[in-house]
Amino acid sequence: MRQFLKFFLASLLALIVFAVVGVFILAGVVGSVTAKKDVQVGEKAVLFIDLSKPIREQKQENPIADLSSEEQYDAPGLYDMVRLIKYAETDSSIKGIYLKCNDNPNGFATCEEVRNALLEFKKTKKFIYAYGDMMSQKAYYVGNIADKIYCNPKGGLEWKGFSIQYMFFKNALDKLEIDPQIFYAGKFKSATEPFRADKMTDANRLQSQELLNDLYERFLLNTAEQRSVDTASLHKLANDLAIQSTNDAVKYKLLDAGKYDDEVKAELKEKLGVKQENKINFVPIGKYEAAVNFKDGSGSDRIALIYAQGDIVDGKGGEGQIGGEKFRMYLRKVRYDNSVKAVVFRINSGGGSALASENIWREISLVRKVKPVILSFGDYAASGGYYLSCDADSIFAEPNTITGSIGVFSMMPNLSGFFKNKLGVTFDGVKTAEHASVPSISQPLSDIERRFIQNDVDSIYFTFLTRVSDGRGLSFAYTDSIAQGRVWTGSKGKELGLVDRLGNIQDAVDCAARMAKLKEYRVKEYPEPVSFLDKLLSGFQKVTKANTVKEDMIKEEVGEEGYRAYNSLKGIKAMMGMAQAKLPFEMIVE
Structure with a gap:
């Protein structure tokens, strides 16, 4: 027993010494890494x-x-x-x-x-x-x-000019005997088109062409101004592949x-x-x-600048996402912070969860009751990205921002045919009520279930229109006429009343300062930087690096277009059973 205690105490002491030395080494590494160069x-x-x-x-x-x-x-x-x-x-x-x-x-x-x-x-x-x-x-x-x-x-x-190309999966789904079961509100709401059609609908073709023309016209005008070549000649050079x-x-x-x-x-x-x-x-x-x-900046007053980039999702969200819960907390924090005199919310998103968008909209409307709120649009501020923005005091966008897309959709794939006829897999079970198993990928929706879901989508669309009408001071009928899921450029959005001014982030910050009557202020940015030690402890770097490596490997293996298809299919899971206010899949302008 004495010999055992001797070895045990020696091992325990060695472990303690190793832990203490390890802490000092880690502290030294973290200190050297985080020290300002x-x-x-x-x-x-x-x-x-x-x-x-x-x-x-x-x-x-x-x-x-x-x-x-x-x-x-x-x-x-x-x-x-x-x-x-x-x-x-x-x-x-x-x-x-x-x-x-x-x-x-x-x-x-x-x-x-x-x-x-x-x-x-x-x-x-x-x-x-x-x-x-x-x-x-x-x-x-x-x-x-x-x-x-x-x-x-x-x-x-x-x-060579600009183009937009969408990938359509309907024929593949038909061959696999997968019924996407789609519900949407807004004739231009084309986010579900890849799963319900094998080519662009007339409505989507119209909006895509007009959007592309607006972007291309600005490209040619700005080029012509700098290079002293008229736009007609520039357009002809592209047409002729000169x-x-x-x-x-x-x-x-x-x-x-x-x-x-x-x-x-x-x-x-x-x-x-x-x-x-x-x-x-x-x-x-x-x-x-x-x-x-x-x-720059001086004084004790603050303007909060909140950056929101990525898909809008329920919960806290991950890296590169706008988590409804997380951003609700940011807005609540600046609302109660007396040193913050105004808020600039910078949005760069094609939308996502309608519920998360509603929750962020609610917090912005509460902040606006006590201090000015200015919205600044980035590359995208569309669908859910526009939903959460529409109650601001003022909205700024670039002329070539993609905005609008006021519409809603939901999708609940039925894979029962695929499982039974392609894989030989069937499902069975029990329930206490007729519709208790909805939503389920293992069975088709009944007529009453379809009506229930479509009514839900229509109700959310009605709420979306109401939010925009009230926030922008527009009639409901007019808002509906420019909504329907249609996308617009920032310059067209200004003409239609969806945007107040064309300008950048600094213009939005300057506007916030004027509205709050500030001559001296500092800009406080959110999300606040996370310390390197916190990232280490949470495994952030490991997870981020692993995800990046995985995505790079997939992209290298299947190519750029294949990777887009992979991302499109991966996005189906996030949309299942949840009402979405989101742009069409992969609206890539080339």
């Missing part, structure tokens, strides 16, 4: 912006950057990026901006905000250069504001010249007065964010 911009700096990087609404932290052998920094959010470009206007260290223009995965409204910030920067007479090897249309849309825009002589500029090479783009004045990377860098060095053998001091936008204090 001493970052210097340096002399003759050129702000470097890679348009191929996704720009989210809120800053994306990279807490392990300090442990990497490569230079890595956080990814600024859209509002951060715009403010950084603004700050660079008066920063004597920054001599100009270099845009890397290959691809651009960002939405049109995001591109518009960045583009407008760059146009303001140009007024300082500092230079902007843009360069790409293979330049996409959306990358060109931002890059064409540059003083000089170059492309690899053996690369090229994409110039731009097949960099030389063609130069010939038709879309580009300034075809140059290799080293030639562009040599020109920049000469402009900066840097010796050819020396490197250019390129400062990535993330590094610049870490080096300068670009966020």
Whole structure:
């Protein structure tokens, strides 16, 4: 027994020592990772912006950057990026901006905000250069504001016009003997079309074409203004597929010249007065964010800026989602915070759960009773994204924001034929009431059950219309006429009364300050940053990394279009049995 106690106490002591040492090591690692870098911009700096990087609404932290052998920094959010470009206007260290223009995965409204910030920067007479090897249309849309825009002589500029293409699953569902059992309100509500038709309905074709025309017209007008080429000529170049090479783009004045990377860098060095053998001091936008204090503000008063991006879901939601419960708590927190004098709610969402949208709408209406609430629309503020917004004091959107889509749908797939005839699986059971098993994927809905669900969808649509009519000061009949699930651009939304003003996040913040009569204030952003230690303890990094790796592997295996189909099918589960206020599947403009 004595020998046992001896070994037990020795092992226990070793375990305690190991735990204490481990805590100190972990604390040291966390401390080194979370410590603020001493970052210097340096002399003759050129702000470097890679348009191929996704720009989210809120800053994306990279807490392990300090442990990497490569230079890595956080990814600024859209509002951060715009403010950084603004700050660079008066920063004597920054001599100009270099845009890397290959691809651009960002939405049109995001591109518009960045583009407008760059146009303001140009007024300082500092230079902007843009360069790409293979330049996409959306990358060109931002890059064409540059003083000089170059492309690899053996690369090229994409110039073919815009398109929207939907994927339809009806024939596949028929072959698999799956009945999607769809219910919807709004003749333009096309979110369920991929499952109930094998091609676009006339209503969807009409709204999609008009939406696309609006986006394309703005693209051509802004390009024409910068490149001094009329829009008719630009449109003809796309129709004729006249731009097949960099030389063609130069010939038709879309580009300034075809140059290799080293030639562009040599020109920049000469402009900066840097010796050819020396490197250019390129400062990535993330590094610049870490080096300068670009966020203005003073005083004790606050304007709350709440970022909401992603699908609207019930509950708390996950990363990249707008959880109804979580955002309800944010709004409740700022409502009771006496230091917060106004709220700007930034929404970038194609919608989702109708109930979660209603809950967020309710909280916004409560906040509005005690302080001003301004809505700022990003790439999307449609369906549920518009639902929760419509009771604001003022709504701002970009001209190419996609908004509207005021409609509702629900879907309850019946897989009984698939299970029985394809897999040999059948179902049986007992219940205490005739309809106790509804909803179920193992049996078709009866006529009374179908009427019950359709009535529910119609009731939610009626509530949606009422919210918009009351919030926007429009008649019910008029709201219904511009609703029906139809999507609009921000500029059309303003004409129709769905939007108050065309403008960016800063315009919305300025409006909030005016309404609250604030001369001095600070902007308080939500969701608040989560500490690296909290992320470690919750397993956040592990889960996020695992999900990212899994999605990257799927995308690599099935390709871009296959991945879209995968996401569309994956989205069916979330929609089953729940009323949805959501945009059509994967409205990708290319």
